[in-house]
Structure formats: structure tokens, C-alpha cells
Amino acid sequence: ADGPPAPVGEIYAFAEASRDGTGKFYEGREIAQVMGHRGLFWLERDERESEEGVNQALEMMELKATDRIADIGAGSGYYSFKLAKLVPDGAVVAVDIQPEMLEFLERRKGDLGVVNIETHLGKVETIELPENTLDSVLLVDAYHEFSHPKEMLDSIYSALKPGGRLLLLEYRGEDKDVPIKPLHKMTEAQAIREVEKSGLRWKTTKDDLPWQHFMIFEKP
Secondary structure: OOOOOOOOOOOOEEOOOOOOEEEEEEOOEEEEOOOOHHHHHHHOOOOHHHHHOHHHHHHHOOOOOOOEEEEEOOOOOHHHHHHHHHOOOOEEEEEEOOHHHHHHHHHHHHHHOOOOEEEEEOEOOEOOOOOOOEEEEEEEOOHHHOOOHHHHHHHHHHHEEEEEEEEEEEEEOOOOOOOOOHHHOEOHHHHHHHHHOOOOEEEEEEOOOOOEEEEEEEOO
16 A cells, blocks of 8 residues: 655655554655665575576676676675676676675675676765766665665666666566565556656566566666
């Protein structure tokens, strides 16, 4: 059910928090609680490929070898290290707000000898990256936890080059068979409504993955 409307002139509304929720609402959606760095094992679980079709998702991104792509909410770097192989002449900017995640990622980078991943500490309201510097931004099952989605989307819009893309993966909220808590899923309609407020434009949704929407937005 939709949450309370935001007061006039306000971006967010507030109400009593539901289980797994924060009590903060954006465009009628309650923002989910954040999974902390203790969730590393969930991010690195063996079943992730079969549950999410990760390799298929990577193909669907259609990245160029020279692309500069930001992995927002990079966590353990599960996607960052796979992306690094796809952009050998470009770079992956792994952004997270938890230093513990970035420390883990840096250690792994050294162990694997990966040189085209840059770790970057963001904030809850901004990715803190320069304007017009990114070809793509990837958000995998992270956006629904953003405590400041409007501000984050605005900062993503700013950091993307004209024609740059936001690749948004979220568990399908319309699908009761996707075994994820409701607040950690999003419907396509809700995602489009929220993201387009930033000025990004929805281009297409690819629903070939087992559990997730793969949505592509573009900066005009």
C-alpha cells in the first residue's frame, strides 16, 4: 500500500516504521532498512548466479571496453570485479558509504592484482563524483535502501555524461514468487516514477533475469 503523501514543499513523508522499514517514504514507497557490512556473506553467496543470472545481466549491460562505470553500493565488490574485466581500457568506480566494505574491496583488489577499480567513499545523499565523468552507473538491489533517494539520483544525474546510462536492477515487486522481503523489492512503475524525477529518462526494461527488473535510464 502507498504510504502517506509528503507535506507540501517537502520531499519525504514520515510515519511509523513497518518491519524492515525506516518510516521514511518517497513517492509513497517506504524506504527499506540497510543491510550492513555484516551482510557480506549474502552478497558473496554461491547461489547468487542462479538466483540473479549475474553473467546474463553483465551481457545485457552492453559495456564498451573504454567505459567508466560507477558501481554504487558496491559492497564486497561482487559486481565490481566482474565489471573490471569488461572495461579493460576503462575503469570501475566502486562507491560505498561503509568504509568496511571498501577496505574489504581494496584487500581483494591487491590479492587479485586488479588495477582498473577505484574505491570511493560516498555519502548517504551524494555519490560525490565529478560532473559529466561517467558513461554508466550501476545500481544492483541498492536503490531501495537509499535514505535520500532524491538527492542520490540528482548526484547520479550530475555525474553521468550526456547520453550516459543508469542501469537499475531491483527485485521485481510485482512478482509474489520472488522470495525477497516486500520492502526490498520494487515495481517497475514505482522505479520509473522515482528515477524520472531526477531528469533521467526511462529507455527500456529487460525482464529476462530470474528475479530482477533490469531497467535502463538515460541522461538526455
